[in-house]
Amino acid sequence: MKIVTCIKRVPDTEARLKIAAGRDIDAAGLKFIISPYDEFAVEAALQLREAKGGGEVIVVSVGEAAAAEQLRAALALGADRAVLLEAPPTLDGLVTARALAAELKDANADLYLFGMKAADDDQQQVGPMVAELLGLPCVTVVAELELGDGKILCHREVEGGIEVVEAPLPAVVTITKGKYEPRYPSLKGIMAAKKKPLEEKEAAAGPSRVRLLDLSHPPERPPGKVVGQGADAVPELLRLLREEAKAL
Amino acid sequence: MRASPALACVVPPRYLAAERQRERRLMPRFQPIDFYEFDALLSEEERLVRDTVREWVDDNLLPVIEHATIERRFPKELIPQMAELGIYGANLPEEYGCAGLNSVAYGLIMQELERGDSGIRSFASVQGALCMYPIFAFGSEEQKRSWLPRMARGEVIGCFGLTEPDYGSNPAGMRTTARQDGNGWVLNGAKMWITNGSMADIAIVWAKTGDVDDVASIRGFIVPTKARGFSARDQKGKLSLLASDTSELALQDVRVGPESLLPNSGGLKGPLSCLTQARYGIAWGAIGAALACFDEALRYSKERVQFEHPIGATQLQQLRLVEMLTAITQAQLLTLQLGRLKDRGTARPQQVSLAKRANVSMACDIAREARRLLGANGILVEYQAMRHMANLESVYTYEGTHDIHTLILGQELTGFSAF
Numbered sequence: 001m002k003i004v005t006c007i008k009r010v011p012d013t014e015a016r017l018k019i020a021a022g023r024d025i026d027a028a029g030l031k032f033i034i035s036p037y038d039e040f041a042v043e044a045a046l047q048l049r050e051a052k053g054g055g056e057v058i059v060v061s062v063g064e065a066a067a068a069e070q071l072r073a074a075l076a077l078g079a080d081r082a083v084l085l086e087a088p089p090t091l092d093g094l095v096t097a098r099a100l101a102a103e104l105k106d107a108n109a110d111l112y113l114f115g116m117k118a119a120d121d122d123q124q125q126v127g128p129m130v131a132e133l134l135g136l137p138c139v140t141v142v143a144e145l146e147l148g149d150g151k152i153l154c155h156r157e158v159e160g161g162i163e164v165v166e167a168p169l170p171a172v173v174t175i176t177k178g179k180y181e182p183r184y185p186s187l188k189g190i191m192a193a194k195k196k197p198l199e200e201k202e203a204a205a206g207p208s209r210v211r212l213l214d215l216s217h218p219p220e221r222p223p224g225k226v227v228g229q230g231a232d233a234v235p236e237l238l239r240l241l242r243e244e245a246k247a248l
Numbered sequence: 249m250r251a252s253p254a255l256a257c258v259v260p261p262r263y264l265a266a267e268r269q270r271e272r273r274l275m276p277r278f279q280p281i282d283f284y285e286f287d288a289l290l291s292e293e294e295r296l297v298r299d300t301v302r303e304w305v306d307d308n309l310l311p312v313i314e315h316a317t318i319e320r321r322f323p324k325e326l327i328p329q330m331a332e333l334g335i336y337g338a339n340l341p342e343e344y345g346c347a348g349l350n351s352v353a354y355g356l357i358m359q360e361l362e363r364g365d366s367g368i369r370s371f372a373s374v375q376g377a378l379c380m381y382p383i384f385a386f387g388s389e390e391q392k393r394s395w396l397p398r399m400a401r402g403e404v405i406g407c408f409g410l411t412e413p414d415y416g417s418n419p420a421g422m423r424t425t426a427r428q429d430g431n432g433w434v435l436n437g438a439k440m441w442i443t444n445g446s447m448a449d450i451a452i453v454w455a456k457t458g459d460v461d462d463v464a465s466i467r468g469f470i471v472p473t474k475a476r477g478f479s480a481r482d483q484k485g486k487l488s489l490l491a492s493d494t495s496e497l498a499l500q501d502v503r504v505g506p507e508s509l510l511p512n513s514g515g516l517k518g519p520l521s522c523l524t525q526a527r528y529g530i531a532w533g534a535i536g537a538a539l540a541c542f543d544e545a546l547r548y549s550k551e552r553v554q555f556e557h558p559i560g561a562t563q564l565q566q567l568r569l570v571e572m573l574t575a576i577t578q579a580q581l582l583t584l585q586l587g588r589l590k591d592r593g594t595a596r597p598q599q600v601s602l603a604k605r606a607n608v609s610m611a612c613d614i615a616r617e618a619r620r621l622l623g624a625n626g627i628l629v630e631y632q633a634m635r636h637m638a639n640l641e642s643v644y645t646y647e648g649t650h651d652i653h654t655l656i657l658g659q660e661l662t663g664f665s666a667f
Binding site for chain 2: 015186190193
C-alpha cells in the first residue's frame with residue numbers, strides 16, 4: 001500500500017500573529033508547524049500502513065525551502081520519505097494543485113491524503129483540485145477511513161449523523177478532525193528522520209493569478225457595558241436586550 | 249494522546265470540538281519568552297525534541313501533577329508514556345534501544361520535564377543518568393544488552409544507592425560492604441534518600457569490597473530489589489518532591505551472583521561520574537522550573553488588578569519580572585555552552601558543578617519571587633510557584649549540595665581543598 005500525504009507549513013496556530021508592513025504575516029520569531037488538518041492526514045496514513053502491516057507513506061509539500069522542517073517532522077512521526085516542491089507562497093490553490101499533480105501523476109499511489117483545509121488561508125481548494133487534475137475520485141471532510149478490497153470507505157460526519165461513502169482506489173481523500181489524533185514523534189523517530197530521504201526540487205508552478213491585497217486584524221471588540229448592579233439593573237438590561245441587541 | 253493545537257489565524261478562529269476542549273484548560277500551550285533568540289542556537293532536531301516533550305508535559309504531566317502532589321504519590325501512569333517517547337537514557341546509543349540524542353537535546357528534555365515538576369525530572373534522571381549510564385559506562389557487554397533496552401522501555405525501573413544515613417556529602421566514608429562469597433557477593437548496609445527506591449526493580453548499589461577506609465575498593469552492583477534481604481521503606485514526612493518516591497534501602501546479607509558486579513567500576517570515580525551526568529541534567533532542569541514560575545508570574549502580573557491597575561504596572565513587580573528574565577537568559581546561554589562542550593567531549597566536572605550550583609540557586613530565587621508576586625494565591629497548589637519552590641529545596645540539596653559545589657569550585661580555583 002502506497003499512500004501520499006500532502007502537507008503544508010503554516011504559522012503555529014497558537015502564535016499571536018503580527019502583520020508586517022508589506023501586508024504579510026511577520027515571520028520574525030514565529031514558530032511554524034504542519035497544518036493541523038494535514039497532521040490528521042499524516043496520522044491516518046500511518047495508521048493505515050500499520051493496519052496493513054506494511055507499505056509506504058510519502059509526504060509531499062509545496063512551499064519555500066523552510067518547509068523541509070515540517071517534512072522532517074512528518075518523517076519523525078513515521079513517514080518513509082519526503083518530497084519538497086519548492087515554490088514561493090501563493091494564494092492561488094490551482095498553482096499549488098498543478099505543482100502537486102505534476103509530481104504525483106506517475107506516483108502510482110493507492111491513496112492521496114490531504115488535510116481538509118490549510119490552517120492559514122482556509123481555502124479548502126488543493127485536495128479536490130489535485131483529484132480533478134489526476135482524474136481521480138475525491139471524498140472530502142472525512143473523519144475515518146476503512147480499507148476495503150480495492151476501495152476505500154470514508155466516514156463523514158454530516159448534520160445529525162454519519163455517512164459512509166465508498167470510492168475505488170486510487171482516490172483522493174481530505175481529512176478532518178475525527179479518529180486520527182496525531183501521535184507524538186518519538187525521540188528515536190526524530191533521530192531516524194535524519195536518515196530518511198528528503199528530495200528537494202523546483203515545483204512546476206505557474207504564475208499566481210490570485211493576489212493578496214490587504215491583511216488586517218479584525219476590529220477590536222467594543223468594551224462591555226455595565227448597566228448597574230443587583231435587581232435594580234434588570235429592567236435596564238431587559239430594555240437593552242430588547243431594543244439594542246434585539247436578542248429578546 | 250496528543251491534543252491538536254487550536255486553530256487560530258488572523259481571521260477569527262473557527263474551533264473544532266477538540267480545540268474547544270483545549271480552551272477550557274487553565275494553561276495555554278507553554279510558549280516562554282525567547283528574549284535572546286536562544287532557539288536560533290539550537291538545531292532543528294534539538295527544537296523538535298524539546299517541543300515534543302514540551303507538548304507531552306502540557307498534555308499529560310501538568311493535568312495530573314496537582315493531584316499527585318496533594319496525594320503525595322508518584323504518578324506511575326506517566327512511566328510508560330515517557331518510555332514511548334524515548335526519554336529514558338535518551339543520550340545513550342541506539343544499539344541499546346535508546347534514542348542516541350546529543351547532550352543538548354537531552355538537556356532540553358530535562359528542562360521540559362522539570363518545567364512540569366522536579367519529581368518527574370528526578371525520576372527520569374535517576375533512570376537514565378544514575379542507573380542506565382553506569383551500566384553503559386561500567387557494565388559488561390552482556391549487562392548492557394540485558395538491561396538497557398528493558399530500562400529504555402520502562403519495563404525495568406532503577407534506583408541509585410550511594411548516599412547513606414551518615415554519609416551524604418562525604419560518600420567516600422560509606423559503610424555498605426560487599427564481601428566475596430564463592431562466586432557471588434554478599435551485601436550489607438543502608439542507603440538513604442533514594443529516589444525511586446520503593447518502586448524500583450533494580451538498585452545500583454555502591455559498596456566497599458575492601459576495608460572501611462579503602463575508597464578504591466568501592467564497586468557498583470546491579471541488585472534486584474526482590475533479592476532476599478533487600479528492603480525499601482518510603483521516606484515519610486517530606487515537604488518537598490511530594491510527587492516523587494524517596495526511600496530508604498536496607499541490605500541485610502543480600503546475596504547476588506557474579507553477574508551483578510559492574511566489572512569496570514572501581515573507586516569513587518564511578519559513582520561521581522554518574523553524578524556528573526545527572527548534575528548536567530539538573531542544570532537544565534532548573535531552567536525549566538524557573539521558566540514555569542516566570543511564565544506564571546508574568547501572566548498573573550497582567551491579569552491581577554489591584555488599585556485599579558494590573559500589578560504588572562507597578563515598579564515593584566516589574567523589577568521582580570526583569571530580574572527573573574535576566575537570570576533565566578543568562579542560565580540558558582551558560583548551560584547551552586556547557587552542553588556544546590559536553591558534546592565536544594571537553595566538559596569538565598567542575599564546569600558541570602558551576603552550572604548546577606548557579607542554575608538551581610537561580611531557580612530557587614525565581615520560584616520564591618514568583619510565589620511572592622502571586623500573593624496569597626501563590627501558596628495554593630493550583631498555582632505552580634510554591635510546588636516548584638518546595639521541590640527546588642531538594643534539588644538545591646541533592647546531587648552535591650550548593651555548598652559542596654562551592655567547595656569543588658573553590659578547590660579548582662585555589663588548589664586548596666576546603667572540604
